[in-house]
Amino acid sequence: MDFKKDFPMLNNDIIYFDNAATSLKPKCVIDAITDYYYNYSSNAHRGDYKLSVKASNKFEDTRRKVKEFINADSEKEIVFTSGATESLNMIVSCFFKDILKENDEVITTKSEHASVILPWFNLENEKGIKVKFVSLDENYCLDENTVISMISDKTKVIVLSHITNVIGDIRNIKAIASEAHKRGIYVVVDASQSIGHINVDVKDMGADFLAFSAHKMLGPTGVGVLYGKEEFLKKFKPFKFGGGMNISFNSPKEIEYKDLPYKLEAGTQNIDGVIGLGTAIDYINKIGIKEIERIDNELKEYLIEKLKKLDNIILYNEKAKSSLVIFNVKGVFSQDTALYLDKYNIAIRSGSHCAKKLEDELGISNTCRISLYFYNTKEEIDRLIDALNNKNILEESIGV
Ligand SMILES: Cc1ncc(COP(=O)(O)O)c(C=O)c1O
Known part of the structure; x- marks a missing residue:
């Protein structure tokens, strides 16, 4: 189903992967x-x-x-x-x-x-x-x-x-x-x-x-x-x-x-x-919560599968079942990755995501987070993967 027409924000040239921070609003x-x-x-x-x-x-x-x-x-x-x-x-x-x-x-x-x-x-x-x-x-x-x-x-x-x-x-x-x-x-x-x-x-x-x-x-x-x-x-x-x-x-x-x-x-x-x-x-x-869950899961699996094929990505929560994925690009600070992706109009979250005690368990305080929702698409994920499949992310993010 094409949900894009229901979300005015998606008429802008934006790939929005920060749904855990706030979702987009339908018309x-x-x-x-x-x-x-x-x-x-x-x-x-x-x-x-x-x-x-x-x-x-x-x-x-x-x-x-x-x-x-x-x-x-x-x-x-x-x-x-x-x-x-x-x-x-x-x-x-x-x-x-x-x-x-x-x-x-x-x-x-x-x-x-x-x-x-x-x-x-x-x-x-x-x-x-x-x-x-x-x-x-x-x-x-x-x-x-x-x-x-x-x-x-x-x-x-x-x-x-x-x-x-x-x-x-x-x-x-x-x-x-x-x-x-x-x-x-x-x-x-x-x-x-x-x-x-x-x-x-x-x-x-x-x-x-x-x-x-x-x-x-x-x-x-x-x-x-x-x-x-x-x-x-x-x-x-x-x-x-x-x-x-x-x-x-x-x-x-x-x-x-x-x-x-x-x-x-x-x-x-x-x-x-x-x-x-x-x-x-x-x-x-109207869509049905089961259908939303199904789409979330399908997108998440697709994203994980694609991310795993990139050799510059560290994945942290592959086993978790919801539509959130946290990762880092090897050797790149999470905020630099987010700034780099922003050049491609891809919005993701970076940092500690307000869960600052998690560092004690995870061993690091900063990650990139992609949080999907049913109006995201596999094409958007492909564009993200293309952007991440780049050996020069660090240089390009900080503009050297
Ligand atoms: C798990 C969780 N609990 C609580 C909150 C707080 O929500 P709000 O800032 O809308 O009050 C958030 C917001 O990110 C959250 O992710």
């Missing part, structure tokens, strides 16, 4: 946002006139779509945030900060994104909890049995990405959550890299909390989702106070908050962003 998403501003621009949940009612309905339609997309039990479990980072921080600040005690342990890995690890490091500094890292296997992937074997009486939370943003391994959250729940341990999942790529089913995987950003799944920037089981979200202390989240406030001792999810959504929300997310979900559903 229908851009149109939905424009339609809001052109035709019913108004605040949501604030007005009784037709325009505001329409904005409110569209906003709540997206909540229902998200609920169905991730198979949550109720719309009360879907809180809109500014992105995965805010969602992951809220989970720690609004909930765990109050229930964890000194020396309680949180298990995670060194391949997680900064937004996964840092809120817990902060809590370690504030409350003396302990962040424990599970070792990765020889392919830098996570074996669920290693996580399970590390559980102790002190373990209170397991925090993992569903798919990591550098190695790209897909974690068996279901097996881990099933063991964790037998021992009353909470499971927090960062679905930033899996959402829109593979099926994310909070009930099937057993997530107590889950976070993601709209912009990595064809939606706009500045909007994300915090999912939490209702029984836990109910206990969240709001971290923002203002309009839309309260029923009444007569004095500091007489404040009545709204029910979920509004209690956690103070102030005017990112209305156009949420509407755009709803349209992104419609678009993904």
Whole structure:
């Protein structure tokens, strides 16, 4: 299928291989946002006139779509945030900060994104909890049995990405959550890299909390989702106070908050962003998540096969199953490779990709990352391979 016509960005002469940083947006998403501003621009949940009612309905339609997309039990479990980072921080600040005690342990890995690890490091500094890292296997992937074997009486939370943003391994959250729940341990999942790529089913995987950003799944920037089981979200202390989240406030001792999810959504929300997310979900559903996964896999296999034929490439994550590939060109600093490819209008990411603890396991801090999505093509991969099949990358990247 030719998806190119759906993505206005692809009319530019660009090969976009940085989908793990942010995805491109289909025209229908851009149109939905424009339609809001052109035709019913108004605040949501604030007005009784037709325009505001329409904005409110569209906003709540997206909540229902998200609920169905991730198979949550109720719309009360879907809180809109500014992105995965805010969602992951809220989970720690609004909930765990109050229930964890000194020396309680949180298990995670060194391949997680900064937004996964840092809120817990902060809590370690504030409350003396302990962040424990599970070792990765020889392919830098996570074996669920290693996580399970590390559980102790002190373990209170397991925090993992569903798919990591550098190695790209897909974690068996279901097996881990099933063991964790037998021992009353909470499971927090960062679905930033899996959402829109593979099926994310909070009930099937057993997530107590889950976070993601709209912009990595064809939606706009500045909007994300915090999912939490209702029984836990109910206990969240709001971290923002203002309009839309309260029923009444007569004095500091007489404040009545709204029910979920509004209690956690103070102030005017990112209305156009949420509407755009709803349209992104419609678009993904139209193609089908299984079909997206199939195309991602086919492209990834094609890319790996081609890269392996080049003798100047070091591949690091061949065994990981998702659509991310990390590599270096022998003797060339990753950023120089990215600058070199940019001359051919090929956009890739270089550096540590916000997973700075991974260096301890990988042994290097800088890699090039190609992250594919279903609108990429084998022809684009061929153009990348042609560009990489050059003995003078270093010289050409730094212009000597
Ligand atoms: C695995 C992972 N988690 C969290 C985030 C944070 O997402 P955002 O910057 O949209 O809040 C990212 C972004 O790159 C990511 O890749």
